[in-house]
Amino acid sequence: MINFIFSPIGFFVLLSFFIAGALGSLIFQKNDRLANVWSGVFASAGSIWGLIFSSLLLLGSFSVSWAANSTSFSLLSVSFNIDKLSAFFIFVISLITLFCSFYGIGYVKHFYKRYNIGVLGLFFNLFIVGMLLVVSAANGIFWLIAWEIMSIASYFLVVYDRNDQENVRAGFLYLVMTHVGTVFIIISFFLLYKFTGSFDFSVVKANMALVPALAKDIIFVLALIGFGTKAGIIPFHIWLPAAHPAAPSHVSGLMSGVMIKTGIYMMIRIFLNMVQPIPVWWGVIILIIGSISALLGVLYAITEHDIKKLLAYHSIENIGIILLGLGSALAFSSLNLPTLALISLTAALFHTLNHAIFKSLLFLSAGSVINKNHTRNIEEYGGLIKFMPYTALFFLVGSMAISAMPPFNGFFSEWLTFQSLFQGIISIGSYVRWTFIISAGALAFTGGLALLCFAKAFGAIFLARPRSEEAKHATESSPWLLVGMGSLALLSLFFGLFSGPVISAIKNVSQSLVISSSAVSLVSVNSNQTISMGNFSSLSAPVFALIFVVVLTAVFLLVKYLIYCRQKVSVGATWDCGTDLTPRMEITSTSFARSIILIFKGVLRPRLHYDVKYHDSQSRYLPESRTVDISIKDIYSTYFYGPLSRFIFALSEKIKSIQNGNINSYILYIFGALLLVLFLVR
């Protein structure tokens, strides 16, 4: 059995599940229900298999690799190589896919009769296949195919709800950005090929000595732009808040939770595994980018009142946090501090896993909220906790996890990231130390702001009174959805409580990558689940959780039953200063965020616009209505993307004038070309 799994067949089986799901749902497209269930079931089954496969690979010390003997195209070789890193990412993909597809079975119902469900199933499964191949391909061109499959399938998922022009526009932006990013990636591969003479990752790695330093740096920049575009680092993030909301929620969960991580995967694969040794400034650059993405990401999230856009911006923030880990790993490995590099890489990978879990959880619960309220605008929710208690609970868990509250998983990866940054501050001198200090500061502020953002989100969505008719009539969503979300919520608690073993498992992954893999890691996990960084710092999730629970119950029991148990608790209206309280008096998400927006107005460039309408224009004493409109200026479009596209179109207008419709000038071109060439070639 084990041998069977460790042979490439195991991987083929994995793929074939999803391919079967794709084709099946396409075949049964006539029957919505069948197609949906088919694709969902196959996807879940496949991901269960994927979990088994990858976890065995992670625990064992094997690596599966396979190559097709020959193809009709030279340079291309259909080959994949699944080492620990790939296995880890396959694990993440399968984990999230399992719950998302489970959720999808229930969620897709509301598309019945409106769209072709078979196509949805097809692209959903293809999307997963693409991701699986991306993290396992071992040849540049084959990788490129997988990458394109992933991008295009996800594009079709984004524009699936195609009657909404907004989605179409979002899809356009998404595919364009992806394609441009891909061009940068291709060029970096080209440069590698130019010097190493092969697209096979292994060969490239072997011949890395042939690549001159300058070329390496160029490759770094190109790859950073290319993969950063997919990962959504600022300023290449503009597609992300547009595309993720557009897709169906279980897909946005996958995109935001997993797909953008493929960019991270490739960064690790190339910078840490293929291109070695590396100069230290790469790490510094990535640290800076990470800090910027984290801070700005969370700030933009605070300004959002579209729930899915908010979550999308949080993905940018978390990518930033992951990059902090990755960047410090690069810096350490270039300064030949493998022990520390190990910690940072572990932190990055662990946060990748955690973010995948809680972000997909949040997207799924957001999806079910949207599904019931038919709007993405937070301002029109309110009080949903009474109508959809479970969804509220799961969202709460997600919020606590993403804003790094112990004992949920988010905290521990952020803790580890902090620790690696601290180590950097201690053990590295010169300007690099300052980047580490700044990154730590950015991370600290990010944590606080994320807390604020999710207090705002949860409060505005679930607490107080409904602010719209839709919200008044919301109902709890169906079991499929609840199971999908609930298990993710449990997972994020689980990975928090047992962060010890998880960390030590991930440590092996990073151990297999960092150059001197003999390096002993500072991070150690002992019997009672205490994670300790040498003797610098230590903590234990279970103990904390235990103490907390004990204290909580103790306090509760004491207060409830020991002191004055005859207490009467009566229910009354909220104090309303005499005027009766309407939903319009509640705090909205915009007003909640207003103060922070104004504090950071230097960065966010908010546009405040007040408008007062009076009962009669003569006497301006009785205002009929006051409107305050806060909007954030999209500086990236206004100052970069807009001018660029304008320039291109202006150029095209210029060039169009070649085709001026006059035949004489056409002949003149020919004659001119003839004479010119004749004079040039003599």
Added chain:
Amino acid sequence: MIIWLLQIILIPALSPLGIGFVKKIKAKMQNRQGASLIQPYRDLWKLFHKDEIISSDASWVFRAAPFIVFSVTIVVGSSIPLFGSFLDNYFTSDMLLVVYSLAIGTFFLALAGMDTGGAFGGFGSSREMTVSALAEGGLIFSLLTLAFHSGSTNLFKISSQVIAAYDFSFLPVILAFLGFFIVLLAENGRFPFDNSATHLELTMIHEAMIIEYSGKRLALMEWAAANKLLIFGALAVNLFFSAGIARSAGLTAIFWGVIALLIKVAVVFFAIAVLESVIAKFRFFRLPDILFISFILNIAAIALLL
């Protein structure tokens, strides 16, 4: 075991006293007699024996919040050095863990404020979250300075370090202390951030969030606030000026440790009281400047230290 019990109950036991002390000092400075030191205990007792009204809009978050907030302060209080640095707690007394656990309390406080759907609660939560979000950087970095100095982020380890005037790291520690002090004021809603003594809706932050509470839950909230103040006071004195803290298990040592804690905290609280009497509350939009100042102070401290 006994020691741990002491460690756990010390904070809730002493915190009302601290509040009373501050109030007393302020009263004195306003040439008033002021309530007695133990008035806060009486208030809690009174509140615990009142019936309570809960808003019809409130959900379980509102009902559960006081317990969570209070328990957080207990857990944190039990995992920071109070009277003895010899108890080495490897499990929960990591500085980041402490900071983020406090965040749990803030989070639920804010949610509770929003839950009743009143106008005040929402604004209170908004302001509270804004302040604490900006304070977080300063908090972590001021503790970080000490962590670098003592080579550990474990609070007990930190408190076991002696920092004396002749120590090269004296200046940075002082800077870090100033930063921490600002954060202390911010996190506990003291002047110039918040006026804990008023219910003027334009200015109040903490009171606005708990305005819907009554009876036991109000008592818990108030108590939790008191605990938090004491926790920060204890951190301030034990981490930055660990002189007098018990370095070994032993009845006398512990006794003197407690005494030292009381005295040092009294000094800090006295400072708070004086500050509250002499300066006015700032405009809300000037607060971020102060908080950034604390962050900068800490950065400077770290720069000096390393």
Added chain:
Amino acid sequence: MEFIIIFTIILLSALFCLVLKNRRLIEAISVAAFLAVFVLTVLVAIKVSLFGVYTPNKYFSLDSLGAILVLLISLVGLMAVIYSVKYLRVETAKQIIGFTRVKQFFIFLNLFSLAMFFAVSSSSPIFAWISVEATTLSTAFLISFYNKPSAMEAAWKYLIINSVGLLLAFFGTLLYFTSIKISGGFGFVTWNDLLANIQNMDPAIAKIAFVFILIGYGTKVGLAPMHTWLPDAHSKAPVPISALLSGVLLNVAFFMILKFKVFNDLVVGPAFSQKLLIAFGLLSIFVAVFIIIGQKNYKRLLAYSSIENMGILALGFGFGGLAIFAAILHMIYHSLIKSALFLSAGNIFLKYSSTKIHNIRGAFTALPLTSIIFVAGFLAITGAPPFGILFTKIIILSAGLKSFLFVSIVALFLTAVLFIGFFKQVTNIMFGQKPIEMPVEKEKFWLIAPPLTLILIALVLSFYIPPFVYNLITSAAANY
């Protein structure tokens, strides 16, 4: 022998179209003729792949690349004919055209393909030239098919520009005869004769001659800046003809350039022709890309995309080495996919009766199948998996890396811009609300089948290339 049969078959069908009065009969005969021709060409191609260059008599000879082209001509031609049967019927139903026009259409279609076969298989450069000229003459009428002012204009420009170009090409061809210096008549000179004593050609003359050839036949290929006739002709011709023009004729003209490139490389060395091809290729890509971005008419859009692909071919043959193999493959894929695109564009045109992009909205709802084919074609032509153009583009460009790094990087960026522009137009066409009054009826099988077949063939070829075709490609890559 096969050639004679092929030519006679096509000629006969042309004659029948001329004399017969029964529409169904005409259609049937043309389809049958093309079917037969297709079968024959497959046989010929297999022969070539087995026994190398196939020379039944001194007037005809067919090398491997020629065989590939012949296959393409017959295949695309067959699809175009099948398609045009239904297409013309619909248009007659719409009272756009009458019976005589249909007659003419089939006659000239037959003549057109006959000329192309002749051009590829003739063993003499001059006869090849004559037949290329003949394609110009025969298609001129097909372009002016709808007999509207704009159509006439397009046809006229096509006629004049190509005549000038081809005359230059003829001049170039003449110059190559200086290698065989006998005063007075030469008798019949074949490619091989030229090849035999190309060595005693003066390099200086060879250079000039190749420039003339490149400019001349380049006009027919549609390399910028001689491309100007191409969008007009493609946008005005009936769709099946556009498909043939873009899918096959351009390749035939390119074939001529390649033939002379061989001579040129023997005399003055490959560097010379490489530089020229790369320069013109890059220029074509540049012009096409930036015109596509602001394009308002989807048939012209496709035409410009053909120009871009010809540019890529030029780059491929210019880079040499691995790129040549890839370029030949690219040629095959392009002609299949581009003709499929044109045919599906024809369906859109039939539905919306406009070629302006801003008049076309919500094609997905109006014409689901066609839209799927069109989008697939778009993805394929811009190099998306699983279609092979991705590989060919990558391989061509990576072959250029060694010596022309910046050319291939610039080309890569240009293709990205092209993708954006093309994609924008496709989005506009596909999504949005279709006109309310427009009925949604089932799409006609005979309008869907031909483009679908072409796309499917392209798809299959990107995974599995039949051994004999593979053989042809490799030997062609070895020769050119």
Added chain:
Amino acid sequence: MNTLFLQFLLILFFLSVVFLHTAKRNYWTIFLYGLQSLIVTILLVLSFLETGAIAALLMAGLILVVKVIIAPLFFFRLMKKYSLKFLVSTYINIPLTFIIITILTVVAHSSVFLPLTTIVSTNHFYLSVILATLFISLFLIINRKGVLSQITGVLSLENSIVAFAFFSWLEQSLALQIGIIFDIFVWIIITTIFMSMLYKHFKSFDVTRMEELKD
């Protein structure tokens, strides 16, 4: 054969192309073209006298028929049908045109084309003149707005190529020549048909009317 005569013919040939630029009347254009073709015919006859190849004579006959008789006839009938006397104007005025013509002539004589013009070293002078005519007839197509003069431009381009072939001793065998002549013949027919169709649509022979198809 005496070079003087040849030179005279050649100058005539050259001038005919130059005057095509100045021609204002259609008939004049057609006449000039006829003259030009006639010269080509004479050249072929001369080559027959020189080499005694029957082929050349046949060729000459064909060219005489197609280019000197049929083509002008077609054009005359067209002119009559639509009663067109005058050509539409040129882009640039006569003096400038002449300057460009001189430039082109110089270019044709420049060292760039030395390899071409010395294919037969004895005929260097003739070849460069004919090359000049080649360029000038191209320039004719560019410069003229009239449909007719574009056609004549293409035809005279073709003529000069034939002449070039003659002087560089690159004439082809009979079959090929026949093929080419046939090609030209078809071309002439088609263009004349197109001309009448154009006239139907545009009510003039002005190519600048045809600017429908842009970008």
